[in-house]
Amino acid sequence: MTWWRAARFGMFIHWGLYAIPAGQWRGQSIPGIGEWIMLRARIPVREYEQLAKQFNPTRFDADAWARLAKQAGQKYLTITSKHHDGFCMFDSKVTDYDIVDATPFARDPMKDLAAACQRHGIRLCFYYSQTQDWHHPNGDGNDWDYDETRKDFDCYVDEYVKAQVREILSSYGPIGMIWFDTPKRMTLQQSRSLVDLVHDIQPDCLVNGRIGNGLGDYAESRDNAIPGERLGEDWEVPATINDTWGFKTDDHNWKPVDELIRKLVDCASKGGNYLLNVGPTADGVIPEPSAERLRAMGKWLERNGESIYGTHAGPVQGLDWCRSTARGGTIYLHVFDWPSWGSLEVPLAVAKARLLADGSELRVTDSAISAPASAPDPIDTVIALDLRV
Ligand code: JFZ
Secondary structure, three states: OHHHHHHOEEEEEOOOHHHOOOOEEOOEEOOOOHHHHHHHOOOOHHHHHHHHHHOOOOOOOHHHHHHHHHHHOOOEEEEEEEOOOOOEOOOOOOOOOEHHHHOOOOOOHHHHHHHHHHHHOOEEEEEEOOOEOOOOOOOEOOOOOOOHHHOOHHHHHHHHHHHHHHHHHHOOOOOOEEEEOOOOOOOHHHHHHHHHHHHHHOOOOEEEHHHOOOOOOEEEOOOOOOOOOOOOOOEEEEEOOOOOOOOOOOOOOOOOHHHHHHHHHHHHHOOEEEEEEEOOOOOOOOOHHHHHHHHHHHHHHHHHHHHOOOOEEOOOOOOOOEEEEEEOOEEEEEEOOOOOOOEEEOOOOEEEEEEOOOOOEEOEEOOEEEOOOOOOOOOOEEEEEEEOO
């Protein structure tokens, strides 16, 4: 868990056939998250499958994606190898329903991504939908093509899921983590056998909490739900920049940069990781509104990353106007609301205070820190504190 705890910030990528309809089906806008369009519109397998013939992401540039993650200050990248629609974005030998065999693209983008992540020092992780598979006759969730009561789910897990988990762990070098999702009908025995399989192949590979049945190396929060207080366990929140994971043409509800930075800080202050999603288009491009926000976050982290990476939850908790993180003897006070009255009152025995961004010292009297009239950084001014011993 060492790398994962130090990382604090990762890139989530939801990319698959659903990026083609991008929220529209037969001239209708389908409400909800883009990657669920097959279920929401009850699209028959035979019809949805046809999308593969159009999938040709000629503008896909693995290096650009890894570079963007790097510029954003993200330390790991988790990409959908297979989402609930069942389409495999990697070269699988146990099905032809994959990007190499079924699309005109006919290449494995995960190979390029693995190499690009290596080059840029980003840990590659795979999302894998182990329970829901709306394409496989024995997978969970598709009751419009198949009779749910006649499915042999155990067989699907033993013969298909395990084979594919083996593939994604054997073909792309070291994998940081497998991000399982929506365990639903997984039994404890099934969850356990998948964890064991992962560790048999790559002992250092982590498994997230959505493997189900209380297993996994850390807890996964509900989507977009940052806990109200610090937790005594390792946790991560998967989050969207707009309101969808998979690309949708009509979702323009992009969160502003200041909100995204504060959410990252909020997570770090409660001891958790922020896994922030991008949904590339069908031609392989990360939407510019996402890219520009990520680059702005990276700019902020260039100046203030010391207060995020490798830190744990700080001692000041439960105040609206600030957050805190800590590492070694240093406490990082993150000021969201700058005082107009010239002083910051902190419930700590402060000895020394300096602005992290430029190193300048702030005067300290009786634990109150003198504050310049206006916020040095209106998004989050970080002050590094030494305490009296
Ligand atoms: C799941 C997926 O169904 C979704 O498509 C996306 O991949 C997301 C990251 O994960 O959705 C969930 C799973 C769990 C919760 C909410 C949405 N939850 O626990 O609240």
